Amino acid sequence: xxxxxxxxxxxxxxxxxxxxxxxxxxxxxxxxxxxxxxxxxxxxxxxxxxxxxxxxxxxxxxxxxxxxxxxxxxxxxxxxxxxxxxxxxxxxxxxxxxxxxxxxxxxxxxxxxxxxxxxxxxxxxxxxxxxxxxxxxxxxxxxxxxxxxxxx
Amino acid sequence: xxxxxxxxxxxxxxxxxxxxxxxxxxxxxxxxxxxxxxxxxxxxxxxxxxxxxxxxxxxxxxxxxxxxxxxxxxxxxxxxxxxxxxxxxxxxxxxxxxxxxxxxxxxxxxxxxxxxxxxxxxxxxxxxxxxxxxxxxxxxxxxxxxxxxxxxxxxxxxxxxxxxxxxxxxxxxxxxxxxxxxxxxxxxxxxxxxxxxxxxxxxxxxxxxxxxxxxxxxxxxxxxxxxxxxxxxxxxxxxxxxxxxxxxxxxxxxxxxxxxxxxxxxxxxxxxxxxxxxxxxxxxxxxxxxxxxxxxxxxxxxxxxxxxxxxxxxxxxxxxxxxxxxxxxxxxxxxxxxxxxxxxxxxxxxxxxxxxxxxxxxxxxxxxxxxxxxxxxxxxxxxxxxxxxxxxxxxxxxxxxxxxxxxxxxxxxxxxxxxxxxxxxxxxxxxxxxxxxxxxxxxxxxxxxxxxxxxxxxxxxxxxxxxxxxxxxxxxxxxxxxxxxxxxxxxxxxxxxxxxxxxxxxxxxxxxxxxxxxxxxxxxxxxxxxxxxxxxxxxxxxxxxxxxxxxxxxxxxxxxxxxxxxxxxxxxxxxxxxxxxxxxxxxxxxxxxxxxxxxxxxxxxxxxxxxxxxxxxxxxxxxxxxxxxxxxxxxxxxx
Numbered sequence: 001x002x003x004x005x006x007x008x009x010x011x012x013x014x015x016x017x018x019x020x021x022x023x024x025x026x027x028x029x030x031x032x033x034x035x036x037x038x039x040x041x042x043x044x045x046x047x048x049x050x051x052x053x054x055x056x057x058x059x060x061x062x063x064x065x066x067x068x069x070x071x072x073x074x075x076x077x078x079x080x081x082x083x084x085x086x087x088x089x090x091x092x093x094x095x096x097x098x099x100x101x102x103x104x105x106x107x108x109x110x111x112x113x114x115x116x117x118x119x120x121x122x123x124x125x126x127x128x129x130x131x132x133x134x135x136x137x138x139x140x141x142x143x144x145x146x147x148x149x150x151x152x
Numbered sequence: 153x154x155x156x157x158x159x160x161x162x163x164x165x166x167x168x169x170x171x172x173x174x175x176x177x178x179x180x181x182x183x184x185x186x187x188x189x190x191x192x193x194x195x196x197x198x199x200x201x202x203x204x205x206x207x208x209x210x211x212x213x214x215x216x217x218x219x220x221x222x223x224x225x226x227x228x229x230x231x232x233x234x235x236x237x238x239x240x241x242x243x244x245x246x247x248x249x250x251x252x253x254x255x256x257x258x259x260x261x262x263x264x265x266x267x268x269x270x271x272x273x274x275x276x277x278x279x280x281x282x283x284x285x286x287x288x289x290x291x292x293x294x295x296x297x298x299x300x301x302x303x304x305x306x307x308x309x310x311x312x313x314x315x316x317x318x319x320x321x322x323x324x325x326x327x328x329x330x331x332x333x334x335x336x337x338x339x340x341x342x343x344x345x346x347x348x349x350x351x352x353x354x355x356x357x358x359x360x361x362x363x364x365x366x367x368x369x370x371x372x373x374x375x376x377x378x379x380x381x382x383x384x385x386x387x388x389x390x391x392x393x394x395x396x397x398x399x400x401x402x403x404x405x406x407x408x409x410x411x412x413x414x415x416x417x418x419x420x421x422x423x424x425x426x427x428x429x430x431x432x433x434x435x436x437x438x439x440x441x442x443x444x445x446x447x448x449x450x451x452x453x454x455x456x457x458x459x460x461x462x463x464x465x466x467x468x469x470x471x472x473x474x475x476x477x478x479x480x481x482x483x484x485x486x487x488x489x490x491x492x493x494x495x496x497x498x499x500x501x502x503x504x505x506x507x508x509x510x511x512x513x514x515x516x517x518x519x520x521x522x523x524x525x526x527x528x529x530x531x532x533x534x535x536x537x538x539x540x541x542x543x544x545x546x547x548x549x550x551x552x553x554x555x556x557x558x559x560x561x562x563x564x565x566x567x568x569x570x571x572x573x574x575x576x577x578x579x580x581x582x583x584x585x586x587x588x589x590x591x592x593x594x595x596x597x598x599x600x601x602x603x604x605x606x607x608x609x610x611x612x613x614x615x616x617x618x619x620x621x622x623x624x625x626x627x628x629x630x631x632x633x634x635x636x637x638x639x640x641x642x643x644x645x646x647x648x649x650x651x652x653x654x655x656x657x658x659x660x661x662x663x664x665x666x667x668x669x670x671x672x673x674x675x676x677x678x679x680x681x682x683x684x685x686x687x688x689x690x691x692x693x694x695x696x697x698x699x700x701x702x703x704x705x706x707x708x709x710x711x712x713x714x715x716x717x718x719x720x721x722x723x724x725x726x727x728x729x730x731x732x733x734x735x736x737x738x739x740x741x742x743x744x745x746x747x748x749x750x751x752x753x754x755x756x757x758x759x760x761x762x763x764x765x766x767x768x769x770x771x772x773x774x775x776x777x778x779x780x781x782x783x784x785x786x787x788x789x790x791x
């Protein structure tokens with residue numbers, strides 16, 4: 001039979017553990033796991049108001065866009081396949097944003113809500129063709145946030 | 153009117169026997185925790201959950217209240233307002249360019265002002281839809297500052313473009329480009345403003361979230377602390393209860409709780425050691441069943457008085473309790489009235505076994521008695537010899553010396569008799585016939601060395617019961633001796649008497665220096681409650697002897713301070729001991745009307761009728777009258 005002193009010690013240990021859990025649990029933050037890049041990687045940097053990538057032409061296949069928003073404001077990145085010039089994409093009625101459902105525009109994928117210094121990877125299986133990368137927040141496209149991209 | 157515990161002892165005992173032992177034990181069980189257990193554990197049983205619920209409710213409420221504030225606070229209204237200002241500015245510029253009247257500068261300033269304030273370290277109170285205002289803190293976070301700075305750059309660019317349009321008008325060749333730029337900047341500004349406000353909102357949310365987490369953590373810690381505190385209190389209570397149980401169980405004293413009906417409601421287990429009985433067996437039984445028949449009256453009186461006394465009053469009494477083997481154990485009890493305490497609801501008796509002390513006291517008493525008896529025999533023989541010499545002696549001088557020897561021997565005999573009294577052995581010489589009270593007073597005076605200073609006057613012709621005569625004479629002699637010893641040899645000691653409502657009072661007055669109030673209280677206490685023979689008794693032996701002698705016959709003795717110095721000793725003889733001369737005391741009224749009072753000081757006691765042999769003779773007074781009859785009649789022999 002354990003002595004009173006031993007039971008008291010265990011009671012204190014248990015109380016400390018519970019206290020530690022009580023403090024630790026609310027501050028625990030689940031970390032988002034980023035997908036592992038695969039295929040050809042293309043670094044894309046977004047800033048007010050321009051899009052720059054380190055390669056304008058890549059071979060067909062899987063392309064991993066490693067996106068970094070350098071700010072200073074939030075952006076998004078949309079990838080469309082089109083033969084139009086990057087600055088000649090059709091606009092919505094408001095005249096401020098690109099109409100992604102217009103003929104000649106094939107929306108492939110997009111990454112939204114990129115805050116300052118956010119990094120995300122967008123993996124696409126791209127066939128040969130012409131593509132445009134742009135930010136479609138109000139005025140951003142018209143402000144120059146677009147870039148041509150070619151897959152051969 | 154409170155019920156007397158002792159009054160119901162017998163009936164409760166009978167009822168208990170009729171109901172059977174188990175029912176008594178069954179009744180006792182709920183009462184046992186009164187003394188054995190603290191109710192702390194049971195209280196904590198509901199206090200702790202209530203505390204936890206309260207803490208959880210507080211934390212939950214705070215979290216909910218804070219959550220309601222966040223999110224909706226900034227984004228909706230502030231972003232919409234900024235967008236509206238941008239659109240208004242753009243529209244106003246175009247309206248003015250088209251020739252209409254508007255004030256775009258006002259909108260421009262309205263756009264710029266909050267941004268500048270936040271970047272300059274100020275705070276902005278942003279109105280909300282429900283009329284309340286939410287304070288936007290200064291921009292300290294680097295993300296917020298970068299976005300607000302971009303916002304300000306765009307505002308500046310927008311206003312510059314607007315100013316150019318306002319200056320150039322439609323005729324300016326850059327008009328179309330500037331209008332487009334104005335619209336693009338307007339859109340960018342809306343987007344960036346929205347982004348900045350969202351960032352501020354996120355920062356606010358993060359701050360509030362931290363507060364919520366801290367509150368939750370504090371709440372959990374509070375709950376844990378409360379739980380720990382509760383456990384500690386419970387443990388402390390349990391340890392205290394265990395300690396108390398151990399003390400009660402292992403104490404040599406008995407702790408007994410008497411219920412209002414006089415039955416034992418609680419009995420500590422130590423009764424097994426003292427009386428050889430199990431505590432559970434005594435539950436519900438009457439205390440009177442254990443008390444010696446000779447002590448039952450005193451115990452009953454003590455308990456009755458205490459039960460009717462104020463709550464918290466105490467009383468002491470001694471008695472004998474019967475052991476399981478049939479023997480009797482002497483005990484002393486300190487009893488406290490806790491009838492008003494709902495946790496006790498009865499009288500608490502702390503009983504100590506003093507059997508060994510009683511046996512020791514008895515053996516000391518026996519020793520004293522044996523030694524005193526031997527001395528008494530020798531002194532008696534000495535007195536007889538002196539008496540014989542006195543009868544034969546004719547020379548007055550030698551006779552005077554013999555009388556002095558006679559007197560000293562008489563004092564020695566009284567000292568020896570004091571020892572016999574203190575030994576506790578009742579070996580009095582008793583006379584069946586009554587004795588004149590004046591004879592008794594006279595004999596007492598004769599035992600005192602300075603009897604010549606004593607003036608006896610005003611003692612009525614009353615008869616004193618024969619069985620008390622010797623003790624009363626002894627008692628009076630001690631008081632008179634005390635009066636002569638503690639007063640100047642030149643002063644007189646007066647002995648007088650007078651009727652009282654319930655008896656007859658003899659007064660012994662001295663003219664000495666008196667006693668202090670403390671001394672007087674102590675002496676009266678000794679007179680009222682004489683102690684057993686011990687060292688303290690030896691210091692004030694006279695008062696102890698007087699107290700014991702008085703207690704034998706229900707006589708009350710009290711000392712009082714005299715107004716003009718000295719002390720008066722009052723001796724109240726109860727009516728039961730008194731009667732007219734020649735009558736049986738018990739049959740006579742206490743103080744008959746018109747009793748004869750001696751007009752002159754008494755000089756000699758006439759004992760011829762009673763045949764009572766005084767404890768001392770009056771040697772010097774032989775010269776003044778006939779010698780007292782020391783031969784005694786046949787009916788005057790001790791019983």
